[in-house]
Amino acid sequence: MIIFEKVSKNFNGLKALDELSFQINQGEIVGLLGPNGAGKTTTMRIMLGLLQPTQGKVTIDGINVLQEPLKVRKKVGYLPENNPLYEDFKVGEYLQFISEVKGLKTKTSFKETVQTCGLTSVLSKKIEHLSKGYQQRVGLAAALLGEPEILILDEPTVGLDPNQIIEIRNLIKNLSQQKTVILSSHILPEVQAVCQKLIIIHKGKVVAAGDLKKLTQGKSLEKIFQKLTLE
Amino acid sequence: MKVIKAVILKELTHLFNTPTAYVFAAVFLALNNFFYFNTLFLLDQATLRPFFLNFPLSLIFFVSLLTMGSFAAERKKGTLEVLLSLPLTKATIVLAKFSAIFTFFLFVIALTLSNVFILLNLAQPDLGPMASAYLGTAFLVALYTAVGILISVTAKDQISSFLLTAGILFFFYLLGESFVLDRTPSWLQGIFTFVSPTPHFLNLVKGLISPRDLIYFLSLTIFFLYLSIKNLSFQQDEFLKIS
Numbered sequence: 001m002i003i004f005e006k007v008s009k010n011f012n013g014l015k016a017l018d019e020l021s022f023q024i025n026q027g028e029i030v031g032l033l034g035p036n037g038a039g040k041t042t043t044m045r046i047m048l049g050l051l052q053p054t055q056g057k058v059t060i061d062g063i064n065v066l067q068e069p070l071k072v073r074k075k076v077g078y079l080p081e082n083n084p085l086y087e088d089f090k091v092g093e094y095l096q097f098i099s100e101v102k103g104l105k106t107k108t109s110f111k112e113t114v115q116t117c118g119l120t121s122v123l124s125k126k127i128e129h130l131s132k133g134y135q136q137r138v139g140l141a142a143a144l145l146g147e148p149e150i151l152i153l154d155e156p157t158v159g160l161d162p163n164q165i166i167e168i169r170n171l172i173k174n175l176s177q178q179k180t181v182i183l184s185s186h187i188l189p190e191v192q193a194v195c196q197k198l199i200i201i202h203k204g205k206v207v208a209a210g211d212l213k214k215l216t217q218g219k220s221l222e223k224i225f226q227k228l229t230l231e
Numbered sequence: 232m233k234v235i236k237a238v239i240l241k242e243l244t245h246l247f248n249t250p251t252a253y254v255f256a257a258v259f260l261a262l263n264n265f266f267y268f269n270t271l272f273l274l275d276q277a278t279l280r281p282f283f284l285n286f287p288l289s290l291i292f293f294v295s296l297l298t299m300g301s302f303a304a305e306r307k308k309g310t311l312e313v314l315l316s317l318p319l320t321k322a323t324i325v326l327a328k329f330s331a332i333f334t335f336f337l338f339v340i341a342l343t344l345s346n347v348f349i350l351l352n353l354a355q356p357d358l359g360p361m362a363s364a365y366l367g368t369a370f371l372v373a374l375y376t377a378v379g380i381l382i383s384v385t386a387k388d389q390i391s392s393f394l395l396t397a398g399i400l401f402f403f404y405l406l407g408e409s410f411v412l413d414r415t416p417s418w419l420q421g422i423f424t425f426v427s428p429t430p431h432f433l434n435l436v437k438g439l440i441s442p443r444d445l446i447y448f449l450s451l452t453i454f455f456l457y458l459s460i461k462n463l464s465f466q467q468d469e470f471l472k473i474s
Contacts, residue, residue: 073317080309084313086241089248101318
């Protein structure tokens with residue numbers, strides 16, 4: 001269970017998050033929605049202990065993220081925005097490095113992750129020579145290695161073509177059967193297609209949170225999003 | 232231990248994946264050997280001392296070049312976020328980067344052992360000072376690398392990291408140079424000689440292994456690495472805000 005309690009974050013006096021509070025239960029697929037600059041990436045980075053909140057408390061399964069970030073990072077797989085990768089590495093080399101750092105115990109789970117992400121045929125290829133879709137799969141595989149209980153995906157389909165978007169979406173859907181997934185996006189159809197629960201952030205505050213169906217009540221998500229974030 | 236080994240290997244893979252490392256090694260060896268062999272036959276002495284005398288200056292350029300990207304490039308590409316999101320301590324990240332660059336230099340410097348074999352074929356050189364000079368080179372590289380890494384953590388981009396590292400190291404190099412010391416009041420000479428790495432290195436090149444010089448190199452290297460670790464934690468917010 002992920003709990004944000006009145007979390008605020010300031011960057012040089014600028015308020016990125018303003019007393020953000022929400023709760024994500026185990027096994028949920030949650031869409032973190034918001035316009036650009038709403039605070040989605042900051043929220044995810046705080047969740048991982050990459051950024052320290054100015055105020056408030058974040059716990060993951062009872063572990064205080066600020067006090068024990070390494071414990072948290074062992075539980076979490078993270079795909080950062082724009083999917084930065086060591087492009088001069090071969091896919092196999094890169095994933096091997098990630099699995100060693102995450103302390104992967106068996107070769108089976110490495111193989112399974114590679115298969116799940118459809119990377120078996122490109123293991124010996126350099127990352128820089130792969131298409132954007134395949135690079136995204138490499139990023140996802142890196143996040144998945146070590147069998148994390150929680151997956152945090154920051155705009156996982158940005159820059160992909162429609163076919164690649166569908167591929168990655170299906171991959172996330174399959175993964176979400178066993179894990180808690182938090183997915184940030186401002187692409188509304190994507191969130192609708194994948195998530196059960198929504199947290200809408202605007203100007204660093206939660207403006208709506210809850211079950212996707214209950215929030216929309218048959219109305220268009222686009223209109224609700226506009227109403228909440230157009231000020 | 233397994234984790235730090237994985238990060239060191241990743242850093243070494245990255246170094247050897249780029250042509251820069253090979254060009255670097257070739258230029259380093261060519262330049263230093265050129266200056267050495269130019270004087271070797273004129274001196275008519277079976278010694279490597281002139282070879283090592285170039286190191287305090289030439290290593291400034293080469294270490295600055297190799298350390299400038301250690302953090303600044305990762306920050307620009309965004310891969311630093313990937314690294315920081317893994318279950319790694321800041322100390323592991325800094326020490327792994329340091330160890331990889333240090334190992335690379337040891338590898339390049341090991342290639343100069345061919346000069347020892349050349350001298351052994353030509354005459355009967357004293358091997359003691361040579362061993363001590365190689366030890367001194369390792370200490371000098373370690374210190375320069377630690378400074379370079381600290382600057383790379385702090386600097387905004389690779390170019391400023393290179394210029395700052397080279398500038399700072401060159402300043403401390405100058406403090407130990409005779410033309411500066413000759414024009415310095417005697418009470419300052421002692422301080423300059425202690426602060427600059429060059430006199431400590433030259434003692435080792437002469438074959439004088441004293442605890443004072445070893446403590447100088449070790450303590451400063453550890454100190455700069457410690458500062459790098461602290462700075463990495465301190466600047467994390469800034470990194471992620473930029474990336």
